[in-house]
Amino acid sequence: MYAPSFAAPTTVADAVQLLANASGVTRVLAGGTDLLVQLRSGILKPDLIVDTKRIPELRTITTEGGGYRIGASVSGAEAGEHAALSRDWPGVVEAVELIGSTQIQGRASFVGNLCNASPAADAVPALVAAGATVVIAGPNGEREIAVEQVPTGPGRTSLAKGEMVIAVKLPPKPVRTGDAYLRFIPRTEMDIAVVGAGVCVTLDGQGVCRAAKVSLGAVAPTVLVVSAAAAALVGSKLDDAALATLDAAAQAACNPISDKRGTIEYRTRVAGVLSRRAAAIAFKRAGA
Amino acid sequence: MAKHHISTTINGEPVEFLCNTEQTMLDVLRDELHLTGTKEGCATGDCGACSITVDGRLVCACLMLGVEAEGHAVETIEGMADGDKLHPLQQKFLEYAALQCGICTPGFLIASKALLEHNPDPTEEEARYWLAGNLCRCTGYDKIIRAVLDTAADMRGAS
Numbered sequence: 001m002y003a004p005s006f007a008a009p010t011t012v013a014d015a016v017q018l019l020a021n022a023s024g025v026t027r028v029l030a031g032g033t034d035l036l037v038q039l040r041s042g043i044l045k046p047d048l049i050v051d052t053k054r055i056p057e058l059r060t061i062t063t064e065g066g067g068y069r070i071g072a073s074v075s076g077a078e079a080g081e082h083a084a085l086s087r088d089w090p091g092v093v094e095a096v097e098l099i100g101s102t103q104i105q106g107r108a109s110f111v112g113n114l115c116n117a118s119p120a121a122d123a124v125p126a127l128v129a130a131g132a133t134v135v136i137a138g139p140n141g142e143r144e145i146a147v148e149q150v151p152t153g154p155g156r157t158s159l160a161k162g163e164m165v166i167a168v169k170l171p172p173k174p175v176r177t178g179d180a181y182l183r184f185i186p187r188t189e190m191d192i193a194v195v196g197a198g199v200c201v202t203l204d205g206q207g208v209c210r211a212a213k214v215s216l217g218a219v220a221p222t223v224l225v226v227s228a229a230a231a232a233l234v235g236s237k238l239d240d241a242a243l244a245t246l247d248a249a250a251q252a253a254c255n256p257i258s259d260k261r262g263t264i265e266y267r268t269r270v271a272g273v274l275s276r277r278a279a280a281i282a283f284k285r286a287g288a
Numbered sequence: 289m290a291k292h293h294i295s296t297t298i299n300g301e302p303v304e305f306l307c308n309t310e311q312t313m314l315d316v317l318r319d320e321l322h323l324t325g326t327k328e329g330c331a332t333g334d335c336g337a338c339s340i341t342v343d344g345r346l347v348c349a350c351l352m353l354g355v356e357a358e359g360h361a362v363e364t365i366e367g368m369a370d371g372d373k374l375h376p377l378q379q380k381f382l383e384y385a386a387l388q389c390g391i392c393t394p395g396f397l398i399a400s401k402a403l404l405e406h407n408p409d410p411t412e413e414e415a416r417y418w419l420a421g422n423l424c425r426c427t428g429y430d431k432i433i434r435a436v437l438d439t440a441a442d443m444r445g446a447s
Contacts, residue, residue: 002310003308003309003310004309004310005309006292006309006353006355008355008356008358029353029356031351032351032352032353032356033333033351036312036333036350036351036352036353037332037333037351039310040312040331040332040350041332049309049353051353051355051356053356075345077345100333100421101333101336101420101421101422102346102399102402102403102418102419102420102421103333103336103339103346103347103348103351103399103421104333104348104351104421106342106345106346106347107345107347107348107351107352189417189420190334190420190421
C-alpha cells in the first residue's frame with residue numbers, strides 16, 4: 001500500500017538534508033493547494049513530503065535593505081494583510097490574491113505558485129515584472145536567481161535535488177515606480193488565467209518612463225519576459241503610439257496553446273489588450 | 289509506516305488522533321473523529337463544503353493533511369452552536385430558508401462566520417467575493433447572501 005513518509009523540520013538545514021538524502025520522489029508542502037490535489041488524483045506519489053511551515057523564517061515577511069523578503073510558506077492572505085508590502089507592490093499583492101477563493105488564500109503561497117510551475121500561475125508575471133528574485137537553499141548552500149529562471153516548462157523547475165526555494169525577495173521600490181497585474185478569465189472569480197500581464201514602470205520627474213519590465217503568463221510554456229514590450233514604454237508618456245507598439249510586441253511574443261479557455265488567436269489578442277491596460281495602471285501608480 | 293500521533297484542539301477541546309500521511313484533515317474529521325458535519329464535495333478545493341478554520345484562518349479541510357493539525361486550533365461546524373443555542377448565522381439561515389439539500393450549508397456557515405469576524409460590515413459585493421469559494425447548487429445564493437448581510441446588521445446592532 002502507498003504510504004509516503006512525512007517530516008516537518010524546524011530549520012532550513014534539516015529540510016535540505018531530508019530532501020537531499022531521500023530516495024525517490026520528494027515534495028515540499030507549503031500551502032498544499034496544488035500538492036494535495038495531485039496526491040488525491042494519484043498523478044503524484046511522493047515517497048517523502050516535507051512540510052516547511054514549522055520553519056519560523058519561512059513564515060514571515062521581513063524588510064531587507066528597503067525591499068521585502070517573503071518566506072516561502074507565507075500565505076496569500078498574510079501577504080494581503082501586510083500593509084507596507086501592499087502599498088509598495090500593489091500589483092504583486094493583487095496577483096497573489098487572485099489565486100483561488102478565500103479558503104485557498106488561507107494556505108496558498110507565492111513560492112508554491114511558482115514551484116508548481118503552471119504556465120498560468122497568477123503570482124509569477126507580477127513578481128517577474130517587479131524584478132523579484134528567489135533564495136534557494138540546497139546541499140551546497142544558498143543561491144539567488146531571478147523568478148523567471150525557476151520554471152523551465154509546465155510542471156518543471158530548475159531546482160536540483162535537495163534544493164528548495166526558501167524566500168521571494170522584492171527589491172527596494174525606486175521612486176516614481178508603479179506595478180500592476182491583470183488577468184483575464186471568462187468569469188469574475190475562481191478560474192485559471194487565459195492570459196496574465198504584469199507591468200512595472202519607473203518614471204522621471206516629467207512623467208517619462210525611464211525603466212520598464214513587462215511579463216506575460218499563460219501564453220507560452222513558461223512565464224515570458226517581453227523586452228520589446230518594455231522597450232516600447234521606455235522614453236514615452238504612454239501615448240497612443242507607445243501603446244500600439246506595446247500591444248504589437250506583446251502579441252508577437254505569444255506562443256500559446258488552444259484549450260477550453262481560449263484559442264491561440266484569442267489569447268494572443270488578449271495579451272496585447274491586457275498589456276496596455278496593465279501599463280496604464282502601472283503608469284498611474286508611478287505618479288503619471 | 290507507523291501512523292502519526294497528532295495532538296490538536298478541535299472546537300476548544302484537546303483531541304488526539306492517529307492518521308496516515310496521506311489522510312487529509314477532512315478524512316480525519318469524518319472517518320477517524322466522526323465529526324461528519326464537515327462535508328466532502330469536490331475534494332479538490334473548489335467547492336468549500338469542507339470549510340474549517342485553523343488558528344482562525346479559513347481553509348478547505350480537503351487541502352490540508354491531518355498531520356498538519358499538530359499543535360493547531362481547528363474549528364468545525366460542530367463547534368458553531370453554543371449547546372442548543374444556534375449561532376446567529378445558523379438562526380438566520382433557517383429564517384431565510386437559505387438552504388435546500390444542506391450539503392453546502394456547514395461550509396457556508398463556517399465561511400460566513402469567518403467573514404463577519406474579519407469584516408463585521410461587509411457590502412454585498414464583499415460578501416459575494418468572500419463566499420465565491422463556496423458552491424451551492426440549490427439556492428441560487430441570493431437567500432444565503434441576504435441571511436449573511438442581515439446577520440451582520442443584527443450582530444452590529446447587538447454589540
